[in-house]
Amino acid sequence: MPVLTTIADVGDSKKDRIVIIGAGIVGCALASNIAASGKEDVLLIDRSFQDFLGSTGHAPGFVGQYNDSLFLSQLAKWSVEEYMSIPGGFQVVGGLELATTAAGAAGMDRRCDLAREAGIPAELISSERAASLAPELIKHEDIKSALFFPSDGIADAKVVTTYFRRFAERHGARLLEADVQGLEFRDGLIRKLRTNHGELSTESSQVTFATGVWTKSLLSDISGTEPVPIIPVAHPYGFTARRPRRAGQPYPFVRWPEYHVYARDHGDRDGMGSYDHKTVWEEPGTSAIGAWRVEFESVLAVATEKCLKNAKDFFAIERDPDAIHFNGIFSVTPDNLPLAGKVRNVENMWLCAAVWVTHAAGTAKLVSKQILGKELTAAEAAVSQALDPNRFAGMDFKSLAQNALGRYNDIYNSQTLDLPS
Template sequence: MPEFDVVIVGAGIAGSTLAAMLSPHVSLAVVDRDIAAIPGSTGHAPGVVAQINSIPALAELARRSVAYYTRIPNGFDIVGGLEVALGPGETIHTMEARATLAHSLGLAAEVLTLEEASALAPAFVREDAAGAVHFPNDGVCDAKTVTRANILKAKNNGASLIDGNVTRIANDAGWRVTLSTPNGTRVLSAAHVAVCTGAWGGQLLPTLEAAAVAVAHPYVFSERREPRPQPPQEDLLRKPGRFAPFVRFPGQTVYARDHGERDGLGSYAHPPVHIKPSSLKNQASGVAAWEPKFDGWMDASASVLPDETARTFNGPRVVIPRSTKGDGWKAMDVHDVPHAFAGLMTMTPDGMPLCGRMKEGSGGALWALVGTWVTHAAGSAGVLAPQILAALGKKTLKADDAWLRAALDPHRFDGMSEGEREKHCLDKYADIWNRKDQCVVASPRPSSRPRLAKL
């Protein structure tokens, strides 16, 4: 008999949610390099969750994720989101089309004038914007809080939590998961194994290496400021909350959010920076090396904001170094100036998670939950958990989610060559919100800004 019904490798927001869902029903072990520190991409996720998507499966996964996160205390703030029309080709008709798409998906959305949009997020909306679409039920997720709540639930349900670096997964009359721990090598036996390791998925599941490509995604925190006041109670567009609405600029593939004492700015408006598998082997956390060219790209991206806000991002920056985790983020408590880091993102050829049963193995089953961002993590885990329980004879699968299971099948790209899969992954980075006709790549601008020493 195996030691566990299921071993989950990876305790970020996807793996931990899967653990919380499975733990009442199975004997379970959760393995990660450092479960408490949350070293992977979850540990630094900006947390912006926009539910609208032209791909129905992604919109449905986002809707389910929000429903899950809002049940966790302090896990999700419904602050609302704006898509701001800024630049050539973005008109009232563009915004009306987005609102129509949202309504077709069952999402609340309203086209706003420039004045209405600026009143909602004055720090983020320029005076030359054409207007915006407001999504009142979108928000920001505290991915660490959600993950910790999931892990606590799994632990309370009897799951074993094991810190260790998984070096091998093999099928030998049942699954064997080999890991190195502070106390030496340990081998776990299980009927089923679920790999939920994000950017590292291809290392443990080599057949997915070219379909789960890691890229470095730059994110900048502004200089420190006073928290913004909450909206007046009579403001019907914005609900009272800790943060202002987040803002996305689809035409420039840039987004900004309020973090309380700082603002955050993320950008896809640059050529993708591919982190090769050989580099990932020595990558101890979800923070990648900060490329010098990111500075120019982020300066250009900040120009979508009002000048006063843009300046708060473009002063001397502290760069959070590669492989930072846990206490490394406390540097932002020391310095008032902007901070920058490059996070690891996992891209797939169509931008959707790889979620389902792998073909490898005969006894038991091997499962993948890879390429899930915070926006889709809980929804994806909710699609996978019933499949694992059904394979264990503990549940009967319903037909309702058959379309989602098919859409997320991790083997859906098997007919492509590795080169094709990798190219599509990198192309998808520029079309991150599935609005390719509106994407503009910013030109890097050389910068002579003084820099603080790297931490």
């Protein structure tokens, strides 16, 4: 089915249509689930179906299933079930967390016990075994404790997204390539979407924003509704120069929670990122790749020196222009949970945003069931309540934004959350 390029191609504006804005991994998973149900008129909109302009395009892809939030653990487990069914979509390489202090080691003991209670395989392993799993990344002599999650892995976000999009198309979903630049909101309804190709009527449609880092700016035209504290933040990531692929099993994804650092084997190069810096609120342009910030050079240099055995292979730009770094913008919220579900004060609006690849398929499946009016299981209902996009009702946006920014540095650390009342 050809991609539509004009509003006229969309057809009858009076149709009971489901419109999904954003064709990253979340939007495509939503379209796939809804189209598979037999819903006849699903319209997926994105500014480009050839390029991955959002966070999907640069996500490191690690799927760590355990989280101190049981809601996120459940979403990750559901997502892995989906990814495992997609050819080339998921590779089980394991996830490894390392501690270099006594306090950090105590935290590993706790996380191991809690992961097992949540039904996620986890084991404390020796420093020697940990180093043997990723010998070029890990400094064996620094390790006080190592926690291994053998069923974790890497999702190829681009492969998964393409699979979901093509599945949706085969089941009747249509694709409109257009840049949604704003909307008309009146009397509790999203009446129109303003695009670079003209206006699309949505009075009879259910409209879902799977728009990631652009969500806050797109919803600025909606007044009198509850705050949507989805804050885009800058994040540095760096690569080594390309190299021949290592023989044998790829390295597990490695995290150093005490230093807010993580690294992975990309096959033909290694990559690493750090959250150990002042949080930077950064509004994206046409891509979720922001301008490189000079201060990030020292952030990654310190991170590699503290944690990585092959630190010298990173930041070799002067020696090898193939070693690169970039600023990958992504979204944070005040409680590190997605905003996903029906928006209370807008009759035809849904959110499915601030969702990581780790939780994308599970979140999309949950929201698609809600959109279609299907009954939720008890577990799904509990997660749905936790992700309710109206949960910040009555709160001050400025305070919410500050809370969200404060969560950035703990992305890969403890994220214990209160249960919803």
